Amino acid sequence: MENSVDIAIIGAGPGGLAASETCARFGASVTVIDEQSAPGGQIYRQAPENLRQRAEGFGIAYVDGVAKANAVASISAIEWRLGHAVWNVLTPQRTQSEAFLISTVTDDGLSEIEAKRVIVATGCYDMPVPFPGWTLPGVMGAGAIQALMKGQRVVPGKKIVLAGSHPLLLIIAEQMLAFGERPAAVVFSQPMWRAGRLLSRPGVAVSFAEPLAQAARAYAKLLRAGVPVIFSGAVLRADGNDRVESVTLAHLNPATGLPQPDNTREISCDAVGIGFGFTASSELVRLAGAATRWSRTGGGWIAVHDGEMRSTVANLYVAGEVAGIGGAKTAAAEGALAALSALRDAGYGVDAAELRRARSNCRRNRAFAALLQELADPGDELLRALRDEGTVICRCEEITKGQVEELLGQNPFLGTSNALKLLGRTGMGACQGRYCSRSVLELISSATGRGVEDIGQFTARPPVKPVPIHHFGGGVRD
Amino acid sequence: MSKADWDVAVVGGGLVGAASAYYLSKRGARVLLLERRELNGQASGQNAGSLHFQIEQRLVSHGEAMTRQAATILPLILDAIERWRGITAELGETDLDVVQHGGLMVAETPQQVATLERKLKLETQGGLPTRIIDGEELRSLAPYLSNSVLAATYCAVEGHGNPRLITAALARGAARQGTAIRTWTTVTGLRREEGCWRIETENSDGSVRREYASTILNAAGAWARELAALAGVHLPVFPVALTMNATDAAPPFIPLLIQHVGRRLSLKQMREGNLLIGGGWPSRFERDRNGLVTTRAAYPRMESIYGNMAVALDVVPAVARRTLLRSWTGIVGITADQLPLLGEVPEAPGFFVATGGSAFTLGLTYAAQIAELIDSGRTPLDIDIYGPRRFGHLNAYMG
Structure with missing residues (x-):
């Protein structure tokens, strides 16, 4: 004391x-x-x-x-x-x-x-968003790309696709330009008019003039540099052998906001930054x-x-x-x-x-x-539509959406994140559930109809970051 | 009797409750399984999963009398060895990660070796196949043990079950045989009425129910005392919070269960490669004005995490190459005399209990015995000494 x-x-x-x-x-x-x-x-x-x-x-x-x-x-x-x-x-x-x-x-x-x-x-x-190929080397969170740029002064690619729904993507793309790298594309899931509608609310544009001006400047700079800025789009999948080589981009149905499987195209890339929030x-x-x-x-x-x-x-x-x-x-x-x-x-x-x-x-x-x-909300429906049966939900333990759904089917009494973790190992790995907790919550909710608060979260356990055990041999310093 | 909706209402959705429901429904009983939260949510799912058949460290370290008493448990242990061997097939499952490749109880001092020898004598008398090994034989069997280990007793049928999987599999089996399972359902009242038990329950959605069962089986583990109190009887079962630890996954290198005769250690490698490290290190309950808060998760004491890791490093030096992923707490129920509590409460006819220490290793056995007792009034093993009758003095004035 x-x-x-x-x-x-x-x-x-x-x-x-x-x-x-x-x-x-x-x-x-x-x-x-x-x-x-x-x-x-x-x-x-x-x-x-x-x-x-x-x-x-x-x-x-x-x-x-x-x-x-x-x-x-x-x-x-x-x-x-x-x-x-x-x-x-x-x-x-x-x-x-x-x-x-x-x-x-x-x-x-x-x-x-x-x-x-x-x-x-x-x-x-970065909010983890599972989709086919998201575990390929080269696919990362947009924030992780920015961390590499700030912390190591490295832009992790020559043809980077930034995709998601968060306006930060504009800022990151602009920073890449400053480092001499031109992103292959910046893809927003929202229709372009959504930002406009929000900004037209009384008082908004005046109160938030500074960040809005920053985003507008970045957007203009990207257009001048010839970077395609795509609205109403989403990366459906990432493909590659040892690392990401291309992504499949889908146009989203303007009415539903969901991907149109017959309206896709492939973009060649060497890294992907996902930024949904x-x-x-x-x-x-x-x-x-x-x-x-x-x-x-x-x-x-x-x-x-x-x-x-x-x-x-x-x-x-x-x-x-x-x-x-x-x-x-x-x-x-x-x-x-x-x-x-x-x-x-x-x-x-x-x-x-x-x-x-x-x-x-x-x-x-x-x-x-x-x-x-x-403004940044992609909507849960879109995120759900991005993953298929084989999509890995828990990266640490390599558990797919299909495996989780099978477990939920076999065990009708399973109704909390903790119980799924126990039976299915989702969240038992080194990340302590940081990657999968949101997906797990949604999958249990879909299967059981239970509310979010009832499903709950994984109990936080020490150590919240893995600790090398050899340190325990050395005792504790003040 | 015709009033009863159920032959047996099992209260507690842990391993013992799910297994009892399984064995009872297999015998044709109409079974209701009640659990106030989720199946496998407490000690059954949170324990370290050891299938430890050698007499436990905590039982041989408290003097001769207790050691002899502990030896009386050997018939149950022999039963458990066979039940675990058969459970995967019995439940029609393919892999419940039940492994019986053998286990070692290690000693690091001459005094501990002497304890091993004393323990071995009791085990041999009781028919448990255990032997002492040391030197070359020990090194070749377990090359990962540190040089500080002088000798160990080896029991070829020890190993581990997987606490994550077994209870769910038993519950699925019970459900297939007709057991009705209600989770998120708390028993709020138990009353003897016209030859059967009236059960009041409350679901987490607020709905309440009243139904009748000929028999109640208290399988509430650490909370068995509270449940018994609803029926108007005392059962001296106390909640004890224990710390467990898991490391990251390693390639398989420890096929055996490792325990220590003089220090608190259990260590094993699970199917996925993670090491589970425990051994009876205490966690703590929060306390409030009513005393211990046993309904909320207890939390590991720092001293327990440090201490447990230190013993593990001493005994298996390769643990130093792993990272600690997670430490957590399981709440087990221990009786006042550390023996199982198994049988009908004489002061409350039709009210049975099955709980007690080592309820993972012995859980299937507890369940099978109690199911047979409820169904036929007899058991193949002599379980009289584990009966609630021994606590009759607590209930002489209850009712």
Whole structure:
């Protein structure tokens, strides 16, 4: 307990950074933990020092974000645990002490951090969308492509197809152009008019002028560069021998939004980035026993909070994507608010006006996030139509949709994600169900008619990231 | 009796409940299987799946008297060996990952070797084929064991079942024979009425039902005490939360079940290549003002994960090349005297119970015995000493 810090912040993305800066400003002792070796999270992911050239290709927001991250990193009052992957969180109720116990693993071994309060700002990952060929090397999440570009300054292909429904695809394609690579195509499942209809709502265009202008600029740049930007389309399958060599593109029926099997064409490519949206990394929140709720368009299972970022577990706070996909600005706003709540609960004098400003900042950003979620939503019907019997649902254990359906048929009493995991191994692999949880939920729902909350999610288990067992021979460092 | 809708209502959809429903319906009984959540959701699906027939470490490490008592369980063990051998074919399944390639109980100190010898004597008397091996023979049988292992007792019919698969297969078998299965159904009341049991149930959708059964079989495992209380009797069964761990998959290299006579370890390799590592390391229940919260998942203690991994590394050094994928908790029911609890409760005619420790290894046997007892009033094995009668002093003033 004497060693425990006032506030531990898990995640050094925009949410965690804003939280840590706020905590430090109030003089609280704060430790920030992140898997990566530099702060910034996914959106401001930094390259190793010898590769930091051409950062301006990611745009001014990235350059500013990285600078900001590094400025926070230089605050001497903050203790940094970078390169630390958190694999377990025990609440004070469970450690039977006054402090949370956070277990981490690094390349060198295990360590533990005790904290009186914890802010979870663990972000999100590409929403996995199974379709035939999605496990071929070269097919990846659009966010993963961006991570390679930012983290390694590598564009993983010469003929990349970006496909999905998220406007981020435009930004990634634009960044590729800046790195001298021209994407083979950018494919959106929505009809073009959908964006227009959303934007024509009263007030929308004015309130969100800046991100809209950014997307419009990217679109214009792509058209000028001759990149085909296709609407009402979807990648039906990816084919190739050792890696992806082509994709089959289908035109979607304008009335149903579903693929027209007789209206397809093949596009040759060497990599595919799929971007239908993001899934919240809420596993630590769940592991700590805090409530989550299902948000179909907002990131899957997201943390329940009280409007001031308090989770349902005392002294555990959430910020950013874990509380619903919202982007960097929302995360930063919520990180600051989570910190103010934690500080106030710890007895620090938080100015009422500052709290009010932080709350309204969150509200404003969440309004934009809601619009973006609506714009990016591909609809479950389309995602369902993309997978066939043989499509792998659980990548770790290589279980297909057909196998899952067969199990559900043979075992009519099977009605939860956990029971399917137990009987069918979906979610038992190294990813702990990150890849398959959404598909599993939908398959059980289709087979049984049960509601999402009844079907539930895989119970989060430690370690949420695999831990090399040889580390257990070496004991624990503080 | 004509009032009864069912001959037997089995409460608890774990291995013992599903197997009892299977054996009872095979004998022609009209069986209702009730489970408040999902089948196989608790210890039956969460345990490490050992088919351990050698007398357990926890039983030989608590003095001579208990060790002798433990030896009385050997007739059940001999029955279990044969049942596991036949269960896949009996259920008409092709592969339930039931493997009986043998098992070792290892010793790392001379004192532990002495315990092995003492245990071996009891096993030999009881007819369990076990022998001590060491030196070259041990190294060639199990080259993956560390040099710290001095000797081991070898039992050729030990192995593992797959906790993921067996209960579901038993439930499918029971259903084929006419057992009615109701999941998400909680028993809320049990009352003796006109020679049979009135059962009140509540489904998770809120619907309630009242029906009648000639006999109740309490197969509620760690929750057997609560269920018995509904019928107005005490059964001293206590929930105990244990930690299990799974590694990533490796090419097959450990065909045997590995246990330790002096430290907490069970280790085996499953069909898919993952190692399951356990051995009785404690997890923790949350507590509230009412005491232990046993309806919510317990969680592994950090000390248990570290400790269990450390023993595994000591005994099988190659474990160091694996990654820990998952640690979890199973909640088992243990009786006050650690022996099985098997039979009719004298103070509550028609109310039977089948539970107790080692209910994975011995689950099929418990179920088969209790099914025969319910159906014919007799059992082939002498199970009198496991009967609830031994706790009669708790129920002398109940009713």
